[in-house]
Amino acid sequence: MIRSFFCIVLLIFGTRAALAETDLSTDSSTDNYTLDIGIFYANSDSNFIATSPKTGGTFPIDFEDELLLAEEQYLPYFEFTFSFNQRHSIYIDWKSLDRKADTETVSQDFILEDIDGKDYLIETGSKLSTELNIDILRIGYGYDIWQGTHYAVGVSVGLHAMFIETAFKGTIGICVPDSSLSSLCTNAVATPEVVDETLTAPLPDIGVYGSYEFYPGWTFDAHAQYFALKYDDVDGSLVDVRLGVEAKFCDNWSIKLAYNYYDVDVTIKKTRNVGNIEQRTFDYNINYSFTGPMFAVSYVF
Template structure:
């Protein structure tokens, strides 16, 4: 966790303040939270029929679909048009399913596991997303600015299951009759830095209020990993004093990660890991500019 926070602090500079009408040089630190309505699922195998289906983390595994989550941003603006920024979002949830209603099968590290009907299952889904980048204001006026950004994303995804889970030997269609209590199965994937491109803008309504927004996107395919992210935010920033500001925004955020697993030294595919996550909701924050 400390490593994530350190990277994120190094990854947390920009966005909202880089979208406000600015002085020639300034630094902004912003902290806040957002109330997210979440939708997440993972592709797994049906142990009886052998086909894939989408397991819903909220409906099937009882993870909370609404939650208040923190975020942190840092921005350094210089020479009127240039911005360096970093940001971090933490999306952590866990839950206990007293009785699994949809049995499923998944494969991690060349081992296939079977979650049977009726067992009690603890599920954890943790997503940390850090980003660092550079923005340039292409068009500026007395009350507006529009710019483009380029950056790098690092995404940490931890999915953990704990319960009375069966282990299959070599056959993905095996029913895994021998179940043992698994203390914790964790799939922890860290992507290499991923490129993202974005556009941002702001309009100064009056001396106290500024309307701002941004849209960012990235897509990457590395070996067996494929991922995409889409981020859109629109909001209003109010100046409380010369240094303190408050912001209210609406954010749509979507992450889609696909991982294809194959048996070592073979082209035979044994499982696909497809994790989809999105949230939509309001964001509130306080920032200090110096």
């Protein structure tokens, strides 16, 4: 995922260079690139839908409570902005949440359904290693509606996507369900690892932002972004509100300290047809939230 982020950055560099060569008349005195590298503190709550091998019914399993993944941790983030023609900007934002934990004894039987076309059985008492990696990539466009010597206010529109990878390692069986669903695991053999990769379709967000230089080299920044959408098998929402101060400490370099409320809640539903019955399989519900300070170093070039 980090590779994808830098590929997009390089694409913007190339696009800008091409535009500069084809339109030398454009005033580029205010054009610049800004790269922020920082850390924030995240709080996560996530679960998936599993199937009971005894009844065929479904129930949620919590990644944090049941499988012991960390709920809170410090995480990196990257933000790249290209500002051009005085009022316009393109931004890319990337956040990552990678977690891994070992469960010595699984407390209940469950089946992971329809992952790579197979069903997998995890039985009570098994030792299980679980990994859940979530990346959130956003790209968008901003336009300054009002500008002054020391302030700017604008609106933004963008898209964001979530990349989710789940891996289970341990004592895991491969199941062969029959058409009547009366016996979901009549045949099981050992397998070392189960990996599921899911990508949400790009989801839109809209926002407002503003900045005010209240003292030379000191700027107050704020932004708010929002989206809510239910489409096909994805039901999600995003709220991002940030208030912060940027202090320039030398040419092209500054530090940023902000207070951020950030919440992503996405449900991804998966189904398949067994006979004439539509059956829910490996659903995700991901809540990825953060309320607290963020710190970053910023470089403008």
